[in-house]
């Protein structure tokens with residue numbers, strides 16, 4: 336699946352990283368506690384989260400994740416978006432809740448990493 | 450390649466800066482041409498340790514020694530120390546406050562993650578004195 340497809344499935348808005356929308360992703364992880372994300376070293380994927388601070392971007396960076404999805408329509412401040420942009424990470428914002436967003440992606444074939 | 454030594458002072462006051470040092474080491478390892486798996490393991494181990502230094506201690510000093518076949522990370526703080534190290538190693542054990550959890554930490558997964566991704570880890574800690582974490586990540590080629 337491409338990040339572009341993730342955007343469409345989640346009816347998401349692209350906050351930054353427009354130029355990377357054709358990147359392929361094969362797995363995703365949804366969490367609000369970053370060490371839960373760091374527990375699964377797998378291939379580059381997507382991080383879905385409701386957390387809005389710089390550590391979200393750092394965690395994605397450490398994991399070589401290429402895309403962060405902010406759930407439930409939360410609005411990250413400009414600093415956070417700029418930081419993601421500086422790390423070449425796509426940031427999307429979806430109106431769906433964590434549960435629904437994960438479910439929609441899973442239904443469309445994007446699996447977890449256990 | 451000669452052994453490279455990097456040193457970082459970690460600010461214990463500013464949570465937003467936590468992870469800067471790990472991010473820098475990741476950049477250096479990339480530039481040196483280390484493989485992706487090794488870089489990721491080293492970055493995660495150091496990042497977990499760096500976050501711990503900021504949320505549980507009050508910052509500290511990190512020394513990183515880079516060899517072609519291993520990365521050694523030594524993280525020393527003068528924080529409160531770890532009261533029960535046996536428990537601290539367990540998945541899910543945390544003393545983090547709600548404030549820290551709201552920041553996205555406190556899953557009690559940091560030390561287990563560091564153990565999982567390093568090839569060697571040792572923690573020396575003394576109550577009221579501080580904690581020193583030493584980790585070695587070996588390249589696997």
Ligand SMILES: Nc1ncnc2c1ncn2[C@@H]1O[C@H](COP(=O)(O)OP(=O)(O)OP(=O)(O)O)[C@@H](O)[C@H]1O
Nearest residue numbers: 370501505530537543544554555556557558559560
């Ligand atoms: N440098 C340190 N100084 C003092 N206490 C520490 C330090 N590092 C870890 N601890 C103690 O060990 C516990 C477990 O640490 P660990 O990193 O596994 O989990 P956590 O930091 O609480 O949560 P997470 O890492 O999942 O965000 C901490 O809650 C804390 O009580």
Ligand SMILES: [Mg+2]
Nearest residue numbers: 497501559560
């Ligand atoms: Mg921790």
